[in-house]
Amino acid sequence: xxxxxxxxxxxxxxxxAGADDVVVSVSRQNSSLVKYSNNLINTxxxxxNIDLGIFMALKKKIILTNIKEFSLSAADDVVNKLLKFVKSxxxxxxxxxIAKGPFSYKEVEDGYDKKIASLGxxxxxxxxxxxxxxxxxxxxxxxxxxxxxxxxVSLLSSNDVKARDKGTYSYFSIRAFNSKDASGHKVGSSxxxxxxxxxxxxxxxxxxxxxxxxxxxxxxxxxxxxFEALPFANIIDNLGMAMSAxxxxxxxxxxxxxxxxxxxxxxxxxIDDGMLRNGFGSSKFDxxxxxxxxxxxxxxxxxxxxxxxxxTAKRFNTKTTANAGLLxxxxxxxxVEKGDFSKQELFEQVKNGLYxxxxxxxxxxxxxxxxxxxxxxxxxxxxxxxxxxQPIKGIRISDNILxxxxxxxxxxxxxxxxxxxxxxxxxxxxxxxxxNVNITRPAD
Amino acid sequence: xxxxxxxxxxxxxxxxGADYSEARLEETTSNSFILKNGIAEASGFSKIxxxxxxxxxxxxLGFTSTNHLDKEKIKKLIxxxxxxxxxxxxxxxxINLSSDKPHKDKxxxxxxxxxxxxxxxxxxxxxxxAEKELINTxxxxxxxxLSLSDSITTEYLVNSDGTNILATVPRASFFYLLTVExxxxxxxxxxxxxxxxxxxxxKKWNIPLxxxxxxxxxxNNLKFGIKPPKQALDIVAxxxxxxxxxxxxxxxxxEADRIIGREGAQAGESFITKEMLGTRIGxxxxxxxxxxxxxxxxxxxxxxxxxxxxxxxYLIKEGIINEFLHNRETAxxxxxxxxxxxxxxxxxxESIVRMSNTFMLPGNYSEEELIEDVKSGIYMKNFMEWNIDxxxxxxxxxxxxxxxxxxxxxxEPVVRxxxxxTTPQLYKxxxxxxxNIEYHAGNCGKGEPMQPIPVWFGxxxxxxxxxxxxx
Numbered sequence: 055x056x057x058x059x060x061x062x063x064x065x066x067x068x069x070x071a072g073a074d075d076v077v078v079s080v081s082r083q084n085s086s087l088v089k090y091s092n093n094l095i096n097t098x099x100x101x102x103n104i105d106l107g108i109f110m111a112l113k114k115k116i117i118l119t120n121i122k123e124f125s126l127s128a129a130d131d132v133v134n135k136l137l138k139f140v141k142s143x144x145x146x147x148x149x150x151x152i153a154k155g156p157f158s159y160k161e162v163e164d165g166y167d168k169k170i171a172s173l174g175x176x177x178x179x180x181x182x183x184x185x186x187x188x189x190x191x192x193x194x195x196x197x198x199x200x201x202x203x204x205x206x207v208s209l210l211s212s213n214d215v216k217a218r219d220k221g222t223y224s225y226f227s228i229r230a231f232n233s234k235d236a237s238g239h240k241v242g243s244s245x246x247x248x249x250x251x252x253x254x255x256x257x258x259x260x261x262x263x264x265x266x267x268x269x270x271x272x273x274x275x276x277x278x279x280x281f282e283a284l285p286f287a288n289i290i291d292n293l294g295m296a297m298s299a300x301x302x303x304x305x306x307x308x309x310x311x312x313x314x315x316x317x318x319x320x321x322x323x324x325i326d327d328g329m330l331r332n333g334f335g336s337s338k339f340d341x342x343x344x345x346x347x348x349x350x351x352x353x354x355x356x357x358x359x360x361x362x363x364x365x366t367a368k369r370f371n372t373k374t375t376a377n378a379g380l381l382x383x384x385x386x387x388x389x390v391e392k393g394d395f396s397k398q399e400l401f402e403q404v405k406n407g408l409y410x411x412x413x414x415x416x417x418x419x420x421x422x423x424x425x426x427x428x429x430x431x432x433x434x435x436x437x438x439x440x441x442x443x444q445p446i447k448g449i450r451i452s453d454n455i456l457x458x459x460x461x462x463x464x465x466x467x468x469x470x471x472x473x474x475x476x477x478x479x480x481x482x483x484x485x486x487x488x489x490n491v492n493i494t495r496p497a498d
Numbered sequence: 499x500x501x502x503x504x505x506x507x508x509x510x511x512x513x514x515g516a517d518y519s520e521a522r523l524e525e526t527t528s529n530s531f532i533l534k535n536g537i538a539e540a541s542g543f544s545k546i547x548x549x550x551x552x553x554x555x556x557x558x559l560g561f562t563s564t565n566h567l568d569k570e571k572i573k574k575l576i577x578x579x580x581x582x583x584x585x586x587x588x589x590x591x592x593i594n595l596s597s598d599k600p601h602k603d604k605x606x607x608x609x610x611x612x613x614x615x616x617x618x619x620x621x622x623x624x625x626x627x628a629e630k631e632l633i634n635t636x637x638x639x640x641x642x643x644l645s646l647s648d649s650i651t652t653e654y655l656v657n658s659d660g661t662n663i664l665a666t667v668p669r670a671s672f673f674y675l676l677t678v679e680x681x682x683x684x685x686x687x688x689x690x691x692x693x694x695x696x697x698x699x700x701k702k703w704n705i706p707l708x709x710x711x712x713x714x715x716x717x718n719n720l721k722f723g724i725k726p727p728k729q730a731l732d733i734v735a736x737x738x739x740x741x742x743x744x745x746x747x748x749x750x751x752x753e754a755d756r757i758i759g760r761e762g763a764q765a766g767e768s769f770i771t772k773e774m775l776g777t778r779i780g781x782x783x784x785x786x787x788x789x790x791x792x793x794x795x796x797x798x799x800x801x802x803x804x805x806x807x808x809x810x811x812y813l814i815k816e817g818i819i820n821e822f823l824h825n826r827e828t829a830x831x832x833x834x835x836x837x838x839x840x841x842x843x844x845x846x847x848e849s850i851v852r853m854s855n856t857f858m859l860p861g862n863y864s865e866e867e868l869i870e871d872v873k874s875g876i877y878m879k880n881f882m883e884w885n886i887d888x889x890x891x892x893x894x895x896x897x898x899x900x901x902x903x904x905x906x907x908x909x910e911p912v913v914r915x916x917x918x919x920t921t922p923q924l925y926k927x928x929x930x931x932x933x934n935i936e937y938h939a940g941n942c943g944k945g946e947p948m949q950p951i952p953v954w955f956g957x958x959x960x961x962x963x964x965x966x967x968x969x
Binding site for chain 2: 086087088089090091092094095096097098099100101102103104115116117118119120121122123124128132135139142143144145146147148174175178181182185195197198199201227228229231234239274303304305306381414415416417418419420421422423425426427428429431448450452474475492494495496497
């Protein structure tokens with residue numbers, strides 16, 4: 055039986071049993087991944103999966119299910135379990151419904167590429183080209199992944215929503231090594247294969263790895279820091295989580311009671327755009343079926359709104375921003391508006407500072423205040439009088455996310471598209487200059 | 499369960515030219531309940547039924563998985579995987595597996611109270627009971643997020659070497675995030691409990707008491723906490739801190755796949771090399787083990803996901819680097835046999851080298867004796883923020899519930915003392931280990947795609963001499 059027929063079968067059964075709101079989604083995903091390290095392919099992987107997701111509200115009792123088993127009998131079992139389950143759960147009196155359709159949708163521009171859909175094992179050629187390019191550019195070792203996937207998501211709701219979206223995705227990550235302590239990391243992502251330049255990424259990673267040979271131990275103190283797009287995207291991804299109305303309610307946000315207030319330097323404008331052309335997080339509709347849109351989240355440093363679904367929006371006396379998550383609103387693509395500076399011009403503004411090309415393991419001391427630390431890795435360099443100098447290692451950024459955003463004094467003009475292991479939400483950002491970043495390190 | 503499908507898949511792969519094939523069938527049912535600020539936010543359940551396969555042909559490894567449990571679909575995926583390994587063969591890492599003995603067995607973690615026999619109502623009630631107790635404290639707790647989850651997984655593992663393992667593992671966990679406010683200042687804690695077994699363990703955790711103790715300690719720290727001293731001092735670290743320390747810097751760097759560079763792109767490599775086996779990393783008092791066989795532990799298994807019999811591994815023995823964590827691939831690389839450390843979180847993930855339950859072994863002192871012998875120091879009971887670099891040297895732990903120690907006595911609370919230290923510094927600073935032991939639950943992240951896997955980390959209380967606290 056066709057997945058869509060199973061969806062409408064489930065919807066009808068649940069409505070007949072008294073459900074007030076139902077959303078049924080079917081997600082089909084075929085993916086592949088090539089993993090490599092030490093310049094060799096470790097493994098190739100493929101996945102073919104179908105997920106059935108059901109959201110049901112019955113007398114304000116909210117139940118979510120996800121079933122990785124697809125047949126009419128499995129669907130009937132789920133319906134029976136849902137109806138039994140709902141009898142013994144408690145109502146969520148704050149629940150305020152799902153969006154009312156029907157809606158009309160626009161296609162995501164550059165969201166589907168037949169070349170990715172039919173890529174197959176040709177992904178190995180891309181990996182080979184990238185490894186060769188990195189080695190030719192001075193790297194000694196490389197490690198990374200090439201991933202591609204094709205998704206087909208259909209959504210049906212009890213509020214006249216019927217929607218379907220197909221997408222393709224390609225992602226490439228390369229870490230180039232020149233020694234155990236000298237590495238460079240670049241990532242790229244695109245919905246269109248011809249816009250993913252794996253050789254360019256490989257070359258850039260190799261150049262960083264060459265440049266940061268023989269690092270010395272860094273010093274602690276306050277430094278002006280030029281963040282590459284990759285580490286700044288990590289910071290913005292964490293801010294994106296704090297923008298969700300669910301995070302605000304759950305105590306996971308430093309943006310509580312901050313709408314209308316200054317949360318970043320006025321040079322910072324952040325957009326959430328669910329319809330971004332070739333956006334890795336773009337889709338025609340959110341999890342309720344609302345057509346996604348462009349939301350100005352931070353306008354010249356002022357927080358304009360949280361991310362909402364229909365239910366959280368009603369609680370905050372506003373409208374959905376089309377960012378459902380049925381439970382927790384989620385960002386789509388976070389875009390830091392580009393500024394005027396070339397990277398060279400960012401460096402030139404620094405007398406005594408640091409250039410950080412990657413960070414990892416960002417952890418919060420208190421999500422409410424935004425106190426956190428994160429560890430620079432791969433190329434880290436001292437900047438002296440506007441010039442990149444000695445590579446360093448062994449440091450940590452121990453600061454506050456709001457302080458950091460308020461101290462952004464210059465924004466680059468060359469945005470990069472970042473997504474990856476630690477940057478879950480796709481972020482488009484240029485490099486930025488941040489003043490007075492607190493750097494710590496273990497005592498000698 | 500479609501066991502015959504997994505058996506078929508292994509044979510079919512061999513027929514199509516594979517030198518080795520392995521199929522892992524998984525059936526998991528799970529439930530989860532969330533209480534947010536006193537509101538039953540949502541309840542949920544899910545079901546997984548899928549097959550994952552590893553195939554080696556001409557020393558090239560391929561992985562494939564699906565939840566279409568259909569013979570024709572699986573045949574197509576196998577053929578596809580064989581074709582892809584052929585295409586990758588000119589650029590592949592040569593994959594060989596150590597010659598570990600195949601096992602045929604089945605086992606099940608027993609439940610005194612079956613997780614599926616407890617109604618959703620009763621599970622949610624536990625969270626409501628905790629909420630009620632939190633409100634009764636009269637402490638200002640602006641955010642209260644509590645969640646309870648349980649699952650039962652049955653896995654069938656079969657490979658072309660003759661391994662055939664059927665395992666059923668029930669698992670439960672409780673997670674909380676609490677924010678306490680005092681005089682416009684807030685403090686937060688996130689923590690988790692987790693075990694394999696039935697609902698009897700969920701009852702044993704005494705969730706209402708756990709969360710009440712937590713908010714009382716947070717409030718006490720906010721109300722009365724003083725700044726930590728600047729001079730070098732001694733630290734008595736309690737089991738929660740010791741657990742995360744040994745997980746991050748006594749477990750991860752001993753994963754052999756990191757050591758050989760396989761996780762180099764993302765999870766990282768290790769400061770440890772093969773040549774460092776047998777060399778000193780810490781004081782003689784330090785013994786760190788990884789042991790999947792602890793009954794009812796969160797990281798429990800009898801056989802790993804390659805069918806290798808699980809056993810305790812001594813990663814650090816009396817301060818000496820003793821053993822790494824291996825799967826069959828890394829074991830072959832180092833000319834030894836696997837020690838059963840291959841795990842995958844679900845059918846659709848490749849099994850890789852993972853920790854299970856990693857902890858420091860207890861010593862002979864009581865915790866009181868450790869404290870008694872400190873003139874000026876800090877007792878650090880638990881933490882909030884922590885991290886470590888990807889080679890596992892530079893680590894940081896920020897104390898949450900912490901107290902000053904003066905002349906052998908616990909005194910006033912201390913606000914956010916920071917241990918920022920290198921791995922060799924840390925293990926060399928341990929001068930005494932207590933006889934108490936606790937295990938704590940977490941989900942360890944590794945792999946591409948990321949696969950968070952249930953683990954315990956733990957240990958006794960330990961004393962670290964002459965540590966300069968960070969900023």
